[in-house]
Amino acid sequence: MGKSFAVIGDPIDHSLSPNIHSAAFRELNLDSSYIGYRIPKGELEGGIQGLKKIKIDGFNITIPHKIEMMKYLDTMDESCSLIGAVNTVSNKDGILKGYNTDMDGFLEPFKKKELNIKGTKVLLIGSGGAARAIVAGFAKEKAKSITIANRTLEKGTSLSEFAKTIGLEANAVKIEDVNDTVRNYDIIINATSVGLKNEPSVISLDGINEKTIVYDIVYAPMNTDFIKKAKAKKATIIYGYEMLLGQAVRSFEIWHGVEAPYNAMKKALLGGF
Numbered sequence: 001m002g003k004s005f006a007v008i009g010d011p012i013d014h015s016l017s018p019n020i021h022s023a024a025f026r027e028l029n030l031d032s033s034y035i036g037y038r039i040p041k042g043e044l045e046g047g048i049q050g051l052k053k054i055k056i057d058g059f060n061i062t063i064p065h066k067i068e069m070m071k072y073l074d075t076m077d078e079s080c081s082l083i084g085a086v087n088t089v090s091n092k093d094g095i096l097k098g099y100n101t102d103m104d105g106f107l108e109p110f111k112k113k114e115l116n117i118k119g120t121k122v123l124l125i126g127s128g129g130a131a132r133a134i135v136a137g138f139a140k141e142k143a144k145s146i147t148i149a150n151r152t153l154e155k156g157t158s159l160s161e162f163a164k165t166i167g168l169e170a171n172a173v174k175i176e177d178v179n180d181t182v183r184n185y186d187i188i189i190n191a192t193s194v195g196l197k198n199e200p201s202v203i204s205l206d207g208i209n210e211k212t213i214v215y216d217i218v219y220a221p222m223n224t225d226f227i228k229k230a231k232a233k234k235a236t237i238i239y240g241y242e243m244l245l246g247q248a249v250r251s252f253e254i255w256h257g258v259e260a261p262y263n264a265m266k267k268a269l270l271g272g273f
């Protein structure tokens with residue numbers, strides 16, 4: 001029998017994951033299916049029961065359930081416990097195992113493009129769930145230091161404390177205090193949701209140069225204002241879709257145990273724009 005997969009969250013109708021995974025199934029002739037399943041906030045427990053009942057083989061989790069889903073796992077790998085959020089679950093005979101592929105997905109474009117992280121100075125804007133996975137990624141790859149800029153300073157401070165416990169030099173600042181300092185960083189990441197609605201970037205990128213790596217985790221629109229400002233400075237760009245693709249590839253490999261068809265998945269993803 002074919003295997004079945006889903007992505008759960010709310011909203012879910014614009015999710016690109018069903019397209020990406022279906023393209024991979026077609027490419028490898030797998031008799032599997034992947035659907036988007038809307039589960040509103042507050043209804044996660046019943047939703048998970050339903051998925052178990054239909055013997056779902058695996059699912060991805062997106063906003064707003066990434067943290068609450070931790071409660072319903074039977075076991076988890078270390079990416080998941082370290083980050084404190086789950087975005088991928090496998091179901092083996094009713095045993096749910098959680099993973100967090102955001103960290104590996106975030107790092108994947110650096111590996112593909114052979115961009116160095118070791119010893120770099122990083123500026124991370126935002127302090128939500130995605131930012132936490134990114135901090136874990138920079139610790140794993142031995143960045144030198146990370147400055148966390150957030151609208152709400154307390155959340156930034158708490159993330160910088162986490163960064164210190166896993167081996168990074170870290171500090172937190174308010175977003176409006178960043179602007180004159182951007183030239184001091186090797187890598188600058190937008191991990192806020194700002195840009196999704198075409199809003200202007202929350203920081204100015206005056207002062208960066210072509211050696212600066214600028215990474216936006218917002219993937220739609222592809223060319224956010226933040227990315228446009230980075231392009232104007234001829235910086236090295238990493239698009240949000242590259243992280244999305246990286247995490248989808250990793251989920252695929254967890255579920256299927258074979259190498260994911262990267263190019264077919266990329267084509268399906270870019271066709272979605």
Ligand code: ATR
Pocket residue numbers: 125126127128129130131150151152155191192193194202
């Ligand atoms: P995710 O799981 O995608 O990381 P999240 O946990 O809701 O989402 O985090 C959203 C991030 O975007 C937070 O850092 C948030 O800042 P606050 O901690 O101050 O809420 C940031 N963010 C959202 N809207 C913003 C805005 N208009 N200006 C600046 N930062 C914003």
